Structure formats: C-alpha cells, structure tokens
Amino acid sequence: MGRRSATGRIGIADVAKLAGVSLATVSRVMNGNFTVDAEIAARVRAAATELRYQPNPVGRSLALGKTDTIGIVVPDLSNPTFQAILRGLSMAAAQDGYRVLIADSSEVSSEEAILAGEARRRCDGLVLCAPRMSDAELAELAPSLQPLVLINRSTENTASPSLMVDYAKGIQDLADHLVGLGHTRLAFLSGPPRSASNKLRLAGLERFREANPGIDVHMLPGGSSFEVGHQAVDAVLSSGATGVLTFNDLVAMGLLSGLHEHGVNVPGDISVTGFDDISFARYTTPTLTTMTVPITELGEQAWQRMIETIRSARLPAPTATTAAPLAASAAVEDADDGARAPLPTIFHPKLTVRGSTGPAAVHPGPQ
Amino acid sequence: MGRRSATGRIGIADVAKLAGVSLATVSRVMNGNFTVDAEIAARVRAAATELRYQPNPVGRSLALGKTDTIGIVVPDLSNPTFQAILRGLSMAAAQDGYRVLIADSSEVSSEEAILAGEARRRCDGLVLCAPRMSDAELAELAPSLQPLVLINRSTENTASPSLMVDYAKGIQDLADHLVGLGHTRLAFLSGPPRSASNKLRLAGLERFREANPGIDVHMLPGGSSFEVGHQAVDAVLSSGATGVLTFNDLVAMGLLSGLHEHGVNVPGDISVTGFDDISFARYTTPTLTTMTVPITELGEQAWQRMIETIRSARLPAPTATTAAPLAASAAVEDADDGARAPLPTIFHPKLTVRGSTGPAAVHPGPQ
DNA sequence: AGGGATTGAGAAAACGCTTTCTCACTATCG
DNA sequence: CGATAGTGAGAAAGCGTTTTCTCAATCCCT
Incomplete structure (x- = not known):
C-alpha cells in the first residue's frame, strides 16, 4: 500500500522468504549473531548472496540510531589547509568505518549555523573547522551540535574537544x-x-x-x-x-x-x-x-577526539527523565555528558627555514 | 519498548502533543501542505519553534526513499584536480539542497567497488571520479550504482552520463x-x-x-x-x-x-x-x-548531469512487476531508465602559454 | 431543507531494519 | 521418566517520518 509498490530493491524480507526463515533470523545472521543454527545461517547467507542482498543503511540507521557518518563544516574548500584537514579526517574516519559529509560555508558566517545544524542531524557528530561565527553564536550553538570537535576555536561552557594551533x-x-x-x-x-x-x-x-x-x-x-x-x-x-x-x-x-x-x-x-x-x-x-x-595530523586528531566523544556518549545510561519535554532547554541536556577536561589540544608549529629568507640587505630594496 | 526510552531528541510526536493535534497534521504543516486550517497551522508552528523541533532526516529519508545526499569516490583526495572537482560538485549540489559524501579509495582499485557500493546505498546517486578499476569491472558495477555520473571514464552498455577531458x-x-x-x-x-x-x-x-x-x-x-x-x-x-x-x-x-x-x-x-x-x-x-x-566546472557539470538523472529516474512509473523478486538480476532493472543518449560530454582543454616554455636552445642543456 | 460535493484532520500503514519478548522444542539432571 | 534449564527462531514493537485511507463536519445548490 506504499507510494511505490516496493522500492524495487531487494530487502531483508526477500531474503527471509527465499531462505524460508523469519526476518529476525536474517537480521541475526547478517549481524553475526551466533545464536543461529549453522545450517540455517548457511541457508540465509546463500539466499543473501543469490539475491545480492545489501542491507539498506537508512533503515539500519533509523533502527540503530546512528549513521556511521560525521560531518565537517569548513569556511572554504578551496583553501589547501582545509583540504588537508578534510583529508586527514576522512582517512582516519574511514579506518574506523565512518564516512564524511562535507559542508562549505563559503566564508559566510551566517550560513554556518544552519549548515552545521543540518549536517549534524544527518550525522553522528560534527567537526567545525575554523568557524567564522562569533564566540557568542558558537557558544549558543555548541550544545545542540553535541558530539562536536572544534578546530582553531574553543568554547568556555561546553566540553567540546578543541584542537588549536599556536x-x-x-x-x-x-x-x-x-x-x-x-x-x-x-x-x-x-x-x-x-x-x-x-x-x-x-x-x-x-x-x-x-x-x-x-x-x-x-x-x-x-x-x-x-x-x-x-x-x-x-x-x-x-x-x-x-x-x-x-x-x-x-x-x-x-x-x-x-x-x-x-x-x-x-x-x-x-x-x-x-x-x-x-x-x-x-x-x-x-x-x-x-x-x-601538521595539518593532516590535525584532521586525524580531530577524528580521534570525535570517536572518543561518540563512544563515551553511548555508554552512560540516560538518567534524565524522558517524560517531560516541556522545557525549551532540551538541547542542553547532554552538554556535559563526556565531561572530560575541555582543555584544547595545542599544536605547536615549527619553523622551517628554506630559501625565501636571508640576511637583511644593507640598504632597503628598490622603491 | 525500544532499547533506549526515546532518543532524547524532540520528535514529531512531542510537537503534536503540545499543539494538541495528530502526527499527520504536524507533518503536513512542516511540509507546507496547505490543506491545514490556518489557525491550527499557526498553533503547530508555535509548538515547533517552542520545542525547537527539527525533523529527523533519517526518518524522513526512510519514508521518502531519498537522502538528499550524493556520494563521490575519488582515487586520491590530496590531488588538487580531484579537490577542485569535489569543490565544484559540492558547491553546485549545495545550491540544490544536496550534500556530498566523500570516499577516498587511496588509488587502490580493489577498494573502489566496495566504497562505491557503500556510498551509493547511503545516497541518491554517485559520482565516480577517474576510477582506477578495469573497464570490465566498471561495466559490471555501473548498473547497480545507477544514478551514476562518470568523470574521465565511460561505459558502453549503461547509459550513465560521462564527463571526459580530451x-x-x-x-x-x-x-x-x-x-x-x-x-x-x-x-x-x-x-x-x-x-x-x-x-x-x-x-x-x-x-x-x-x-x-x-x-x-x-x-x-x-x-x-x-x-x-x-x-x-x-x-x-x-x-x-x-x-x-x-x-x-x-x-x-x-x-x-x-x-x-x-x-x-x-x-x-x-x-x-x-x-x-x-x-x-x-x-x-x-x-x-x-x-x-575547467576543473571546477567539471564538478559543476557532474552535478547537473546528476540532478537530471535523479529527476528523470523519479518520474517514470515503475511498470515492472514487483511480485517476482526471484531472479538475481534485480540490479539491472532500471539500467535504461533515463535512456538519454549516453554520449560523453567532452571538455577540450586549451593551451595556456606562460613562462616555462621558450625557444629551443641551439645546443641541448648541460648534461 | 435535504443531499451531494468539499474540506480538514485523525488513524494507521508503510519505509527497512534491529531487538526484545515469547514460546516451542530439545537436552540435561535428579 | 518427569521436571527444568537451555537453545533457537518467530512475532511484533519500535526507530521518526510521510502519506494514504477514512470519516466527520461544513458548505452550496436546488
């Protein structure tokens, strides 16, 4: 009775039917739950490969409450610095099975808040790279972006990891x-x-x-x-x-x-x-x-902080009462979940002397 | 009875409760469906802003069957050419409200197929940028990646738009x-x-x-x-x-x-x-x-082809029988949906003479 | 004033998956 | 040999939306 009679794509139901088992069993097999009889598991796997079944990530995300994706907002993707950060982040995240969604604010600080919010909602966390917004805006926004890692900025109130270069x-x-x-x-x-x-x-x-x-x-x-x-x-x-x-x-x-x-x-x-x-x-x-x-390393480190934050945010059982969503302050709730010391990680750049500097000329250059 | 008693986040249900209407009505209001009484709509909107309600994109994606996201697979994100393509693509996509998910194959051609598949399933379409895989592999993979745009490669059988540089x-x-x-x-x-x-x-x-x-x-x-x-x-x-x-x-x-x-x-x-x-x-x-x-333009053009393909893929009513998912050939079904002429768009680079070339020396340089 | 057309909103199904709950069945022990 | 623990798999609820279906209420016209 759906809008389109099935998406056309193979779903878990097709596999279940072909293997003659229930949906639950297929899911169990696909997720390596070993409480399934070996013979049945084999039948399910056979059916899955025969149908070229690939689980739909959106369905998975909805059920699991996670997307295995993080977002990054940069002011200008044509800047090699941000490109390098993006690359470091992306490669490191890929190692842990995460993907990266990008958002370029084109140096327009007013766009940043919206972009960040949108990106965040689609992802499990967000990296805000050298945001151009004011400290006040950043402080106000940060809680709602929670698994958040900042690069070249920091906030007082929120305990978001921050990576800074001196x-x-x-x-x-x-x-x-x-x-x-x-x-x-x-x-x-x-x-x-x-x-x-x-x-x-x-x-x-x-x-x-x-x-x-x-x-x-x-x-x-x-x-x-x-x-x-x-x-x-x-x-x-x-x-x-x-x-x-x-x-x-x-x-x-x-x-x-x-x-x-x-x-x-x-x-x-x-x-x-x-x-x-x-x-x-x-x-x-x-x-x-x-x-x-160490620009690329900055991106890698951003990922390390991110995955730590995500993981620590999963563990603590939500003690907060869920029954009263009356207050408008809902966004603040998990502000100090990963209440690790919010001390920014400082990167100390090091002087690299090459050919473009030399002893001062006796008299200034040609005017 | 869910794992966690509610995600903690504000949902459509909260808004509905506060506004004293049904979930359906909230959805209608949020999506600009004008069959809702003005007074009620206002009440819903008030409730939504009071609760800072923001629709969950994952739920939306599942219901709508689209993610408003496209993926791009590049061989090496540190290459300025691919960076420029990514930027052009990302900016153009952003104009139309789409986001970009990136995947870097690190020049490993065997990774490409997996990366591409994964990325594709999370997105509404895929851009394959200068893939390193063989023609055979590409041809085999292309149908399952369907809303697909190729850059610097093309396929015979599938009607995927292709952008080539001469x-x-x-x-x-x-x-x-x-x-x-x-x-x-x-x-x-x-x-x-x-x-x-x-x-x-x-x-x-x-x-x-x-x-x-x-x-x-x-x-x-x-x-x-x-x-x-x-x-x-x-x-x-x-x-x-x-x-x-x-x-x-x-x-x-x-x-x-x-x-x-x-x-x-x-x-x-x-x-x-x-x-x-x-x-x-x-x-x-x-x-x-x-x-x-025109590298950045290449990315922009890739987006144009992509959005065309996505849009044309939505319109045609699926005439295919949905009742028989027995054949393993399900992936091929919409291969010639947007059966537009698959002629690659060719970009002609133009010679730019600067200072690094000059008349040949009379005798070859120092050996 | 009564009946058909229209409008507006709620109930519920659907999207595709995971997981709890539940129960039938088999193995084990007294 | 009967009661009990244990095992494996199905039914169904739930994730957060959208949208169809359905029905009650209002409107207009004869």
Missing part, C-alpha cells in the same frame, strides 16, 4: 627568525577579517612588538589567497620592509610571484615567510621559509 | 607548441599506471609521433606527485630532451624545482609544460605553460 607563537618565531637575520623593518600581510587564527597572529605580533621595541612592524590588510599576495607587491615595497610575514603560504606564494615580476630578488632584497607549510611550499622558487603545521 | 588532443597541443618553438627532442613524464587519463595522453602522443616522424619523444615512467617530477631531473637531463611534457602540473612543479636546484635554466635550457592548470600554476617561477582544464 599561531601567536608561530608568527613570533617567524618574526624572531627575520630579526635574527638582521631585519629591522617588517611587514605583515594579514588574513581574512573574521578569521580567529588571524586574530591570534595579530596578538602574537603585538607581543613581539612589546618584546622588540626597536623593530618596526608594518600592518597591511590582506586575505587568504594568492591574489592578495600578488596584489600586495606595491604596498609591501612602499612600506620599506625588508622582511615580510604573510598570513599563509598561499599569500606568500602570490607575493613571491609578484616580487619576481617586479624584478625584486628574494631573499636578496626582501625576505618572505609563509605559514602552514602546505605541500607546495617546498617547490616554490625560492623554496618557502614557513611555519610547519 | 587529454589526447591536449597533450598533442602541448607537443605542437614545443615543436613550434623549435624543439625536436621531447620527453614525457607519464602518470599513474592505472590512470585512464594517462592512457589517453599516451594515445595522443602516439598520434603526435605519427604526424611528426622527425621528432623524438622519449617516454619516462612517472606518477602524479611533486616528488615524481622532482626525482625525475636526472632522467630528464640524460634523455637529452629540450622540451618536457609532464602528466600534470604537480609533476611539472616538482620538475621545475628540481631543475632550478641543478642550475638548469627554464625555459632557457629546457622548456617544461604541465597539465590541468591548477591555481598554483600561475604562481610558479617561471609561471607554468599548461593545458587549462
């Missing part, structure tokens, strides 16, 4: 590296306005300034793409800086390319540094001095 | 370009053994050889990564070639970097070409001459 220290290391090479006039090509990791870099540079009063650090507006770096050549040159820090490797590569076109020698006239150490960084000309962030 | 012509264009610059000794750094697109390139070069008997084309084993290009420097130099074709931009970049380290001037001593025109290609030093493939 960008502040990283950018300081780079600045120190340049100072060590004799540079006294630096410039920083900053990142996207809503990026939390950019704020960390700015904070790091602030500390650097305090520690190095003699060094001039020129701030330049920026972004996260090649184009930003490529178009910043003039601004960089007129700043008079001999050492340039950039938001990430992409920007650095754009800048490198632009400087080359202008006939500026790197590192002879100007030193350039990136951030992240994407795979391309070792193949630029000159090769790029940058901070190495 | 790599054969592309590589010829590049070779012609080098010949036009006076090069007479060429080399080709080939791609992964199981790659169909590599076979097309080889076929193209074969035709090129026939048309240009005077030109020497040296074949070198390769792969698809930086490292391959980087490590091929010696082989390239000892081949005596002055013009080098590579499998893709990654290989070309590795080679560029390696040549630079060896003090070989590009394009002065040797000209190098890539393939694909990934975004990095315009920021190498020298900038890379390559064949531009």
Whole structure:
C-alpha cells in the first residue's frame, strides 16, 4: 500500500522468504549473531548472496540510531589547509568505518549555523573547522551540535574537544627568525577579517612588538589567497620592509610571484615567510621559509577526539527523565555528558627555514 | 519498548502533543501542505519553534526513499584536480539542497567497488571520479550504482552520463607548441599506471609521433606527485630532451624545482609544460605553460548531469512487476531508465602559454 | 431543507531494519 | 521418566517520518 509498490530493491524480507526463515533470523545472521543454527545461517547467507542482498543503511540507521557518518563544516574548500584537514579526517574516519559529509560555508558566517545544524542531524557528530561565527553564536550553538570537535576555536561552557594551533607563537618565531637575520623593518600581510587564527597572529605580533621595541612592524590588510599576495607587491615595497610575514603560504606564494615580476630578488632584497607549510611550499622558487603545521595530523586528531566523544556518549545510561519535554532547554541536556577536561589540544608549529629568507640587505630594496 | 526510552531528541510526536493535534497534521504543516486550517497551522508552528523541533532526516529519508545526499569516490583526495572537482560538485549540489559524501579509495582499485557500493546505498546517486578499476569491472558495477555520473571514464552498455577531458588532443597541443618553438627532442613524464587519463595522453602522443616522424619523444615512467617530477631531473637531463611534457602540473612543479636546484635554466635550457592548470600554476617561477582544464566546472557539470538523472529516474512509473523478486538480476532493472543518449560530454582543454616554455636552445642543456 | 460535493484532520500503514519478548522444542539432571 | 534449564527462531514493537485511507463536519445548490 506504499507510494511505490516496493522500492524495487531487494530487502531483508526477500531474503527471509527465499531462505524460508523469519526476518529476525536474517537480521541475526547478517549481524553475526551466533545464536543461529549453522545450517540455517548457511541457508540465509546463500539466499543473501543469490539475491545480492545489501542491507539498506537508512533503515539500519533509523533502527540503530546512528549513521556511521560525521560531518565537517569548513569556511572554504578551496583553501589547501582545509583540504588537508578534510583529508586527514576522512582517512582516519574511514579506518574506523565512518564516512564524511562535507559542508562549505563559503566564508559566510551566517550560513554556518544552519549548515552545521543540518549536517549534524544527518550525522553522528560534527567537526567545525575554523568557524567564522562569533564566540557568542558558537557558544549558543555548541550544545545542540553535541558530539562536536572544534578546530582553531574553543568554547568556555561546553566540553567540546578543541584542537588549536599556536599561531601567536608561530608568527613570533617567524618574526624572531627575520630579526635574527638582521631585519629591522617588517611587514605583515594579514588574513581574512573574521578569521580567529588571524586574530591570534595579530596578538602574537603585538607581543613581539612589546618584546622588540626597536623593530618596526608594518600592518597591511590582506586575505587568504594568492591574489592578495600578488596584489600586495606595491604596498609591501612602499612600506620599506625588508622582511615580510604573510598570513599563509598561499599569500606568500602570490607575493613571491609578484616580487619576481617586479624584478625584486628574494631573499636578496626582501625576505618572505609563509605559514602552514602546505605541500607546495617546498617547490616554490625560492623554496618557502614557513611555519610547519601538521595539518593532516590535525584532521586525524580531530577524528580521534570525535570517536572518543561518540563512544563515551553511548555508554552512560540516560538518567534524565524522558517524560517531560516541556522545557525549551532540551538541547542542553547532554552538554556535559563526556565531561572530560575541555582543555584544547595545542599544536605547536615549527619553523622551517628554506630559501625565501636571508640576511637583511644593507640598504632597503628598490622603491 | 525500544532499547533506549526515546532518543532524547524532540520528535514529531512531542510537537503534536503540545499543539494538541495528530502526527499527520504536524507533518503536513512542516511540509507546507496547505490543506491545514490556518489557525491550527499557526498553533503547530508555535509548538515547533517552542520545542525547537527539527525533523529527523533519517526518518524522513526512510519514508521518502531519498537522502538528499550524493556520494563521490575519488582515487586520491590530496590531488588538487580531484579537490577542485569535489569543490565544484559540492558547491553546485549545495545550491540544490544536496550534500556530498566523500570516499577516498587511496588509488587502490580493489577498494573502489566496495566504497562505491557503500556510498551509493547511503545516497541518491554517485559520482565516480577517474576510477582506477578495469573497464570490465566498471561495466559490471555501473548498473547497480545507477544514478551514476562518470568523470574521465565511460561505459558502453549503461547509459550513465560521462564527463571526459580530451587529454589526447591536449597533450598533442602541448607537443605542437614545443615543436613550434623549435624543439625536436621531447620527453614525457607519464602518470599513474592505472590512470585512464594517462592512457589517453599516451594515445595522443602516439598520434603526435605519427604526424611528426622527425621528432623524438622519449617516454619516462612517472606518477602524479611533486616528488615524481622532482626525482625525475636526472632522467630528464640524460634523455637529452629540450622540451618536457609532464602528466600534470604537480609533476611539472616538482620538475621545475628540481631543475632550478641543478642550475638548469627554464625555459632557457629546457622548456617544461604541465597539465590541468591548477591555481598554483600561475604562481610558479617561471609561471607554468599548461593545458587549462575547467576543473571546477567539471564538478559543476557532474552535478547537473546528476540532478537530471535523479529527476528523470523519479518520474517514470515503475511498470515492472514487483511480485517476482526471484531472479538475481534485480540490479539491472532500471539500467535504461533515463535512456538519454549516453554520449560523453567532452571538455577540450586549451593551451595556456606562460613562462616555462621558450625557444629551443641551439645546443641541448648541460648534461 | 435535504443531499451531494468539499474540506480538514485523525488513524494507521508503510519505509527497512534491529531487538526484545515469547514460546516451542530439545537436552540435561535428579 | 518427569521436571527444568537451555537453545533457537518467530512475532511484533519500535526507530521518526510521510502519506494514504477514512470519516466527520461544513458548505452550496436546488
């Protein structure tokens, strides 16, 4: 009496009929429940293979209350950093039999909440990667996204595992590296306005300034793409800086390319540094001095935290009364289920010196 | 009597109770069915927002027989080409309210069939991107994957839309370009053994050889990564070639970097070409001459074909008798449902000349 | 004012699977 | 040899929706 007379697909019922057993028995056999007589089990398996039966995951998910899928929300899938995180996550999850659903918010912070919610409902957990939303929004949203792992953000109230990279220290290391090479006039090509990791870099540079009063650090507006770096050549040159820090490797590569076109020698006239150490960084000309962030490992670690959270969320028997869904606060209930210490895991990037940095020129480069 | 006394989550039943209506009515309201009295509808909506009710997608999927999700299987998520396809697909699908599930086969062709099957069952359709499996396997698998879109492969029997890039012509264009610059000794750094697109390139070069008997084309084993290009420097130099074709931009970049380290001037001593025109290609030093493939558009087009296929598969009433699931051939049934012309859509890459190619040196580069 | 057409909402079946509950049957022990 | 524990498999409930079916109430027209 259904809309379509059967989906056309082979179901557990077909197998049961062919094997002459009940649905329950087929299910038992398919799930390795050994309370089934060997002879019958064999008959069921034979029927299953003959019909090429494959259990319907949606039915399974509904009955089991899990989808074996996790979601990830990224601000921009064209960014190699997020691609690497996605890859690390996906490979690690696959090892444990989970799949990954992706959602790209296109850097639109208002989309994030909706995307995250939708993705979460389809999955057993969610990874929020460098969300652009405000702290307040994030804090409000986090409880309802529960098995949640954050990358490059953290929340106070909710006990969601969080993976952070110490960008502040990283950018300081780079600045120190340049100072060590004799540079006294630096410039920083900053990142996207809503990026939390950019704020960390700015904070790091602030500390650097305090520690190095003699060094001039020129701030330049920026972004996260090649184009930003490529178009910043003039601004960089007129700043008079001999050492340039950039938001990430992409920007650095754009800048490198632009400087080359202008006939500026790197590192002879100007030193350039990136951030992240994407795979391309070792193949630029000159090769790029940058901070190495174990990006793929970040994705893998995100998965580890995720699977831990999912597993610990399954065990504890729900003591909460189920009978009173009156309060509108239902979403908060399991907020401190996996009440593990919510201390963020901090990744410390490490300085990788390559060919794009060198001793400061005696006089600044060509204006 | 369920395992856990309710999932804890708010369900349609809670809303119904609060609004004092039946489950059916809530469903009607949520789905914009206007046969509901305005006053009641308002009450339902109020209850829904008060409880922060969000329909469970799994339940919905089961009832509706669709998941609003498609899957994509790629050989290697770290390859920028596949990343770009994924991005194009994902963005286009998102426009139509679909999500993307990813599966990375890690270049293991035996994994592909399983991954594809699993992914397909969870989704409404599948994109198979440059599958490494054999033609026979692909042909056998295709019917069971039905709403299926192929990228860089095609099948004879099944009417699955297929998107192909004319790599054969592309590589010829590049070779012609080098010949036009006076090069007479060429080399080709080939791609992964199981790659169909590599076979097309080889076929193209074969035709090129026939048309240009005077030109020497040296074949070198390769792969698809930086490292391959980087490590091929010696082989390239000892081949005596002055013009080098590579499998893709990654290989070309590795080679560029390696040549630079060896003090070989590009394009002065040797000209190098890539393939694909990934975004990095315009920021190498020298900038890379390559064949531009509209990669992201490939992903978008894949989505267009997919949504067409899905939609056309919904309309035709299933005339087939549902009562006899005896034959094991059930998977083949809707093989020619969307019996549109299965002509592959061919993308023609276009030559983009940049700085890595130039006139042939009078005498071959340093040995 | 009475009868057929129309509207609106509830009851229940269906989607495909898992699992508890239950019971028939066999093996074991006193 | 009869009572009891144990084993294996079927019936049915349940997961959270949607949708058909059904029926009561309202409406309009003659």
